Amino acid sequence: MPNQRYYLKLVIIACLILFLLIPQAFMLGLVGERVSWRHQAYSSIEQSWPGMQTLAGPLLTIPYQLTYNVKELVKDKDGKEREILREVTDQDALHLIPSQLDITSTLDSSLRYRGIYDVPVYSSGLQVSGTFNTQPLLDLIADTKGKQIRWENPQLAVMVRDQRGIAAPPSLQWNGATVNFKPGNNLPGSASAGMHAKLPALDLNQASRIPFQFELELRGMRSMNFALLAENSAVKLAANWPHPSFSGELLPETRDIHANGFNALWKASSFSYNVSGALEQCRAGECSGLLERAVGFELIQPVDVYQQSERSIKYAALFIILTFVVLILFELLKKLRVHPVQYTLVGFALLVFYLLLISLSEHVDFLRAYTAAAFASTGLLTLYFGAILHSHKLGLLLGTGLAGLYALLYLILQAEENALLMGSVLIFAVLALLMLATRHFDWYALTAGNPPNRTVSGTDHPVPATPDDSPVR
Known part of the structure; x- marks a missing residue:
């Protein structure tokens, strides 16, 4: 039964990720709409200027x-x-x-x-x-x-x-x-x-x-x-x-x-x-x-804020998936229960960052807009993570990691010629980090509600973890 409960929850979270792609598409459409309004402004000025x-x-x-x-x-x-x-x-x-x-x-x-x-x-x-x-x-x-x-x-x-x-x-x-x-x-x-x-x-x-x-x-x-x-x-x-x-x-x-x-x-x-x-x-x-x-x-304008906003929105799915994966790991390792509604609120908080970025970048330079939007989104999620995980340290840890991802994303946005290469390296590095950090996990034991097994160095036999053992190696 515990296995079925976790599997059902994973299905719900996967469906939630697909659902959150809808507002992501809305953000991309919003950027296109603002670009068309800018073209209308050009046409309007062109009526009274050569x-x-x-x-x-x-x-x-x-x-x-x-x-x-x-x-x-x-x-x-x-x-x-x-x-x-x-x-x-x-x-x-x-x-x-x-x-x-x-x-x-x-x-x-x-x-x-x-x-x-x-x-x-x-x-x-x-x-x-x-x-x-x-x-x-x-x-x-x-x-x-x-x-x-x-x-x-x-x-x-x-x-x-x-x-x-x-x-x-x-x-x-x-x-x-x-x-x-x-x-x-x-x-x-x-x-x-x-x-x-x-x-x-x-x-x-x-x-x-x-x-x-x-x-x-x-x-x-x-x-x-x-x-x-x-x-x-x-x-x-x-x-x-x-x-x-x-x-x-x-x-x-x-x-x-x-x-x-x-x-x-x-x-x-x-x-x-x-x-x-x-x-x-x-x-x-x-x-x-x-x-x-x-x-x-x-x-040309020195910084096309709409182009950079559009490129940043394309990484929204990656941010959502990574955040949800970390929350699932904490659920299993710390024996916590995070409700799908809480996952939904976290997903919307991640998406609000892009809405703030688009709106702020129309009034201030892109760096200030990006910093303000990232600070607001990270601050909100840090407080929320601390509440749902019942640990201010875990909330601060997740918030710090999210802030680091936003900083890396900004560097990728500025490197126009090497953006694809840097984005690919980032995805590979994050995937490698998750795989190496969880390579000794006994997922059957975790989803069954038991402490994870670990492997003794030099043998192939799993050794049950003692109450004092940390589940992460």
Whole structure:
């Protein structure tokens, strides 16, 4: 009968552990809900502040009309075929990228708040300079000999992802002359975000290198990217945000991240990107692809409290199982009886730690939130263990062990790259400790209500424990 009672209790405790997985899943769902609310806060701020930005260009566009004659066969009234010449006029445009493009950016970041959520925004001062080579115009003229070309006014287009980010209308220094930019990039299929400048006619007698330069203040949030549309390009960036996440097609060649911000340098050529393919799409009337392939960075938060909370919740089942196993051992060794209701309360006390952690981490830094939640949960359980085990020493022992597990869990959460390895080692170490501590237990005797047998060193015969013997070796 005692054996059956213990086995039935073990079944009840196992069912209780499965039941406690339901509130654990609720905690994970709560984290996902809070993350979605944070995204809503981002979207809300984005309605009144420019969003993620990408700068593409400048792109020199020279529209032209090409007129030429084509031969056609036509039939007369009597059915005879004859050859005629028909004049055809095609509308096209030549898109040129800079032979050299240099961008220097100084980014000043700050935080905007929506409720309890903060979102990083920035204002970037850009200095853009470079040169265009007009040799492709002469190549086009040479390729279309025998055809008449009528050139239209060229324009310089600069594309941005969010038009609202252009703080003030800049002016362009083009070949020594000043030209004003106008809103909209004036390119087909690109949502017209950006700016353009009408340029004077180009010299078609000889190839030349035309220098250009302009300054632009561009505002945005969360990320900044540069589409390097040039034969050779270099982007030099300095920012006061100390937690960048570099993204895009290429990582920076050099970077220096320090407590007050970071510096980065990108270098690329037309071989690094499929620039010609994007230009062909633009020629076909779809220029939005020029924004897609870019380099840049994101302004990430230094500590994602929701990600760390989610990772900590995944260890809840381990904490519950370990605590219940220790309580069962004390029941057997100290001849105590812990009611399933008390196991249930202990399980909920362990889960409340994660609820406190999620809520506190939204208002204070993660370390303080974790410490406060662990102290509250451990303190409560230490008092409760002392009461149900009828021993303040045992309660303090269990509370100290639980506090040690919370400390180890925090170290695992901070080690993002080695979290899986450290978690696996922790589980193995705890399992090994339990197995070694109970390796001489006579479980049949324990569950039957008798003192445990122990094995004499050097023999295989169990020796009954005397009243003065400790049940644990």
